[in-house]
Amino acid sequence: MLLTITTTHQPATDLGYLLHKNPARLQTLELTAGQAHIFYPEATAERCTVALLLEIDPVGLVRSQKGAAENFALAQYVNDRPYVASSFLSTALAKAFNTAMNGTCQDRPGLPDVLLPLEATVAVVPAASPAQLYRLFAPLGYEIETEAHPLDPTRPEWGESPYYTLRLRHPALRLRDLLTHLYVLVPVLDNNKHYYIGPAEAEKLLLRGGEWLPRHPEREFITRRYLRFAEYVNPTLARLLAVEKDAEDDEPATATAELPTANEVPATPSQKLHDQRLDRVAEVIRALGAKRVMDLGCGEGKLVRRLLQNPQVEHVLALDVSWRELERAAQRLHLPEMPPRQRERLTLAQGSVLYHDARLAGYDAAAVVEVIEHLDENRLAAFEQVVFARARPAAVLVTTPNADYNQRYETLAAGDFRHHDHRFEWTRAEFAAWADGVAVRHGYRVRLEPLGPEAAEVGAPSQLAVFER
DSSP, rough: OOOEEEOOOTTTTTTHHHHHOOOOOOOOEEEEEEEEEEEEEEOSSSSSEEEOOOOOOOOHHHHHHTTTTTTTOOHSSSSTTTOOOOHHHHHHHHHHHHHTTOOOSSSSTTGGGSEEEEEEEEEEEOSSSHHHHHHHGGGGTOHHHEEESOOOOOOGGGGEEEEEEEEEEEEEEHHHHHHHHHHHOOOOOHHHSOOOOOOHHHHHHHHTTTTTTTOTHHHHHHHHHHHHHHHHHHHHHHHHHHTOOSSSSSSOOOOOOOOOOTTTOOOTTTHHHHHHHHHHHHHHHHHHSSSSSEETTOOTTTHHHHHTOOOOOOOEEEEEEHHHHHHHHHTTTGGGGSHHHHTTTTTEEOOOTTTTOOOOOOOSEEEEEEEEGGGGGGHHHHHHHIIIIIISSSEEEEEEEGGGGGGOOOOOTTOOOSSOOOSBBBBBHHHHHHHHHHHHHHHHEEEEEEOOBBBBBBOOSSSEEEEEE
């Protein structure tokens, strides 16, 4: 079984630093089932490739199993284990590249967070069909190429085998993300782990998949195939789902209401801050004349309802990572009872703003309302690539809390966030700096405006950036 990883990052030999493997040396690791050889077929400043060659000893593997001599079966010796990527590959990855998978590089501490152009080839993987490979890897932003292999080249009437050479390409990805994707998904494809599955395996899945798996549209399938036993699957899924964006408003629930000063503009008493955001976003989209609109992170569909009330909007794509939120949106929008013409204007879809999705192309406007603060800051570059570099709608509207305003909430201690799932909250200056950078990098112009009642010195509780091409 052979895995190769290639980068054209400059200098490409940085791959050796990331993997802690010298390109000039062949290294061999002893595994329970055989040996893993690590070597570099090419290593120049322009292009570098590392190869992991896994040699499985099927006879030694059987002899190491208890009772193998008493329970002889030909399948123990004649099988696809030496040739097919399986849980043996995950074991080899963890042993050979553990430091890289953990995002550690002592010589160059900042290197593990650099987004690299990466290409990986796995020969070969088992799969029900090429579609299964797309289901697993496409949501992670990969360009996918598969090569089918016949059961026997001399007997074409036997048809194709269930084995494929898999090639994955990503324009900008951390190496540790590629390694963890392979670590989790290769055993999912094979569905035949060679070791005992217990609670420790659930912890491994949470460790290696906790950052990306909660947003994967096939997370339930992946979790069930990875763990196999229901007693571990359901609790693990619950823990994965716990990291999803909560649909509740981000205003501290117990914050004491304050009377506006002379420098403040009070909101309508019955109107919550979240409704003010949504009304303003819908109003800007109307003013832009957008006909095809995306609501990225749509939640239960409050903005979608406003957009569908605008007759100029011809189609709305409502995207969310949470299937539960999409079900709630369908219920609250009374999707089954919608007239056919109205129903044709709406698409509810599961997906993530962190991974390239061809469905996002061709829209006039994208609304990203109170979403970015739920992402790790080091993942904002991926968000930027997906929305501004790849999808490139004519306009993008982004709202996020204003951290300057947090001192107005009596129940928030200094440094506290408004919501338990917020990974950061930006001041007005920080948001402006980020928005200006995005606009320059991707050919947009941007304007900022406050959302909600403004207070002297600290501004409004929320802020909006409107990007236009």
